Amino acid sequence: MRLERLDDLLVDWLPRQRWFAGKDRAIDAISVLYDTELVEGDPSLHHVIIAVRQAGGTDRYQVPLGVRSELPGRLEYAAIGQLDDDAHLYDAVHDPELTRVWLENMAGNVDAGPLTFRSITGIDTELDSLASPAEQSNTSLIYGDAYICKLFRRLTPGINPDLELSLGLARAGSKHVPELYGWFSSDLDGTLSTLAMMSEFLRSGTDGWQLAGTSVRDLYAEADLRADEVGGDFASESERLGAATAEVHRDLAAAFGTGEMPPAEVRAVADQMHARLVETCSAVPQLAPYAGRLTDAFDALAELERPLTVQRVHGDYHLGQVMRTDSGWMLLDFEGEPAKPLEERRAPAHPLRDVAGMLRSFDYAARHLLANGQAIGGDPDQLEFRAQEWADRNRAAFCRGYAEAGGTDPAANEMVLRAFEFDKAVYEVMYEARNRPSWLQIPLGSIAALSTRPESDYLAY
Template sequence: MTRLEELLTDWFPLQRWFAGKGVPIDALRVETEHVLIAGEPGLRVLVVAVDQRGTTDRYQVLLGLRPEGSLGDELAHAVIGVCEPAPDGAGLTSAAVVYDAVHDPELTAHLLDQISAGAGDGPVRFRSMPGSRVRTGLRSLVLTGEQSNTTLVYGEEYILKVFRRLWPGPNPDLELTSALADSVYAARPHGWIETDLRTSADGTAVSTTLAMLQEYLRSATDGWVLAATSVRDLYASPETTPSDAGGDFAGEAQRLGAATAAVHRDLARALPTDVLTPRTRAEMADGMVARLHTAVAEVPDLAPYAVALRAAFEAFAALDAELPVQRVHGDFHLGQVVRTDTGWVLLDFEGEPAVPVHERQKLSSPLRDVAGMLRSFDYAARHQLIGHTGDTTDLTEAARAWAQRNREAFCEGYASGGGTDPEKHQVVLRAFEYDKAVYEVMYETRHRPGWVGIPLDSIAALTGQTIPLSG
């Protein structure tokens, strides 16, 4: 193992985007290394393979190099370590400080320049969208709070999403956003960066998205923030109905439903569609049942609802009608939408980053996205009660009323906007929502045990059962 790989082995577990936190790293190696800027300072693209418990994941690192002692205080937090001697080909005569270059505006300006020029036919390629003129000379800033990727904002013009965990193939975010390039409900794409990765199946090299450049939405407000503000207003007067509370969200929920339906229609026009046959639907239901069994074994508190949950999955499998399927968002919730001056915009069509790209590219029912948003309303309604001391009965009832009102408003907007009417397809919607809630129980148990009461209480309510209300 080289000195650089040793430094990365210590650095990776500290990064928010590293999916293997808490699991020992068995081996780490730099699989490919491409020089974007030689000399001082230097910039490289690394594809790093990490072995953990018999599996291998790949990650992207934009590596900056500067002579030891030359890094300013503003980049001190991005330091990975010191390589002695400097990595081969760095063009440095002494030890080099290596660091996460996404935090260095001097180096990231090069990425914007190259995308604007559509440069490169080699191992790292920069592409601009047809008809897009990318403005250069803008200073970048890293956004905070992201979990699985790193996003840079260039001035008030663009965002560059740097995909950290890599899967061979085009990223669904680029695919779907490109298909929605003319939609008012999606941020316009301007370009991307790509390289070739080899598949694990047969070693075939396939073009793989490293980063995507999009329009920056200046006036945007996060949907989760807007919903949380509405819930907070209701909590201030829990005796008030959600419709009478000062921050009633139902109008926005209805408009969001209509926007979601419009995006689904546009995706169905631009990308392949199909129907889910009874056989393939039964296979999908088998997967839901298998996840339920795993969850019950891991979380015994879920066991009282297993019969009702399984019955919903079996009812889904037993449907006779063919189910239309298409490309969908795949990880849809209030944190993936923003409200601008002109309306709702959907973001982050990447799907679940922990799932291989070929799985995320599979067609699914649009009602899967609807179910994801319904679950998000439950989370928005309940998360502020976590850790609340004292009797929360009134607040819990207010939260459930808020969630129900906004669930209904969203479904009404989705149906009126031309989407499949959720009210007429309750068996399908219920199966997707239950499956999502089961996933949430496992996720919260593993990562946020204090939150597991949210999906458990939701499952109790959805299945018509009762459990002690949790705060």
């Protein structure tokens, strides 16, 4: 493909893509690292990896490009622009006529230029794809009702943790993760690096956040009933989710082993929590009244005189990362927090860090309708009481299920869990203040409720 004007077209197009991480900075330069033609003719498919230089550094992105002499109306929304030879350039993830080649290449374990396609089980190569509108940092293609292929748009040298942990869990026989079918990779900086992975599409699955939100709406609609009296009570599902989480943690430990974090490293973790608290109190003064109790929680972790057992964990665990299917709860997206460096995302951590993430998610599920003004009617104080009641009930159920299934008992390790949860809430305060000020009351309300509660009532199950 003639690449004249490609950089000019991408400079205009990239900032409009949800997965582009540099929207707040001007693009200084774009260069093409790889251009691999996977489908010849009209249309053709070019798998392109670009380097985007901006203030602060250079990031790599994968951009599958379709090229047609004429662009049909069904693809106009995916247009990028026209090249000097008047060929139409567009985002190929939206063209099922082209994306089938990824199935074919994975099924055949093909090497195509710098790209390596691999599979671990049979793949149906006759399925058309549909790009999911739900992704932000990545792009997912759904093939029929069988597969979902996730393309990692912003690339980091090395094996992506999602693929790494999915492979390990598959070998451990984990029943709470989708089946892995294949992936493809390329060389970046001399390191084999994950570009995409394809897993089972959970066609009967319902997003955990959606299910929890429905339960909360049912509660708000019945102002005179307690959380355990409403038809949409979610606690039994929360308990089952806790059990599934413990089983996946067990499988991760079996697949990748465990280690110990000595007290000196635990103190260093607590120091990072202290530093984050000081920075956030300075930026968000509304947090300052609770700084004393938060500091106490971080001090208690710093004073721990025993090592902590650490292992590979999910790393970005919340209700949006789980799905309820006909066969039970499934855990998804083991990529970790995409904004963190790969080395940090791959580092072992205490499993209660994942538990803390889910507890924070229960609080968000309980309060987000109040923040959005969607809880129509009712006394605000009464609704806040109901929100806290729902969160407490589901937090306790999740921890109970987690402990009974063999996970590290949250009740016996409240000091560790409390520090992890408060640290996550402090992070949320900074995030909401910068990005969604109308949601700032969610973490602040949680911190107010938890920091004034006797430690003996922290979990209460």
